[in-house]
Amino acid sequence: MPALHPGNPSLNQFAREFSGKGVVVLGISVDRDEKAYRAFLQKYTPAFLTARDLKIHEDYGTFMYPETYIINAQGKVLLKLPSRKTGWTPR
Numbered sequence: 001m002p003a004l005h006p007g008n009p010s011l012n013q014f015a016r017e018f019s020g021k022g023v024v025v026l027g028i029s030v031d032r033d034e035k036a037y038r039a040f041l042q043k044y045t046p047a048f049l050t051a052r053d054l055k056i057h058e059d060y061g062t063f064m065y066p067e068t069y070i071i072n073a074q075g076k077v078l079l080k081l082p083s084r085k086t087g088w089t090p091r
Helices: 009-021 034-044 056-060
Strands: 026-029 049-052 068-071 077-081
Touching: 034 049
Parallel strands: 026 049
Antiparallel strands: 068 077
16 A cells, blocks of 8 residues: 555554644545545545645656655745655654
8 A cells, every 4th residue: 555545544643643733734636537536535534634636746746656745834845755765654
């Protein structure tokens, strides 16, 4: 299972643990099929915000999924982790 997959318990745990500390976890879907996106959310019920955006990859240069971005409160990308490096744990 990919590191950023909403079914991944460590990402849900991270989102819950840090939500009160100013950290926002946002999952972006690039799924073209809105019904599939909705079914995915219903099945996995992520503990973090999600959105569907078909052009986000153009803004951030994402061509491999999943990718992780650390973005500060001003919207500046501080760190980009390609999919092969997203095997993180919440601590």
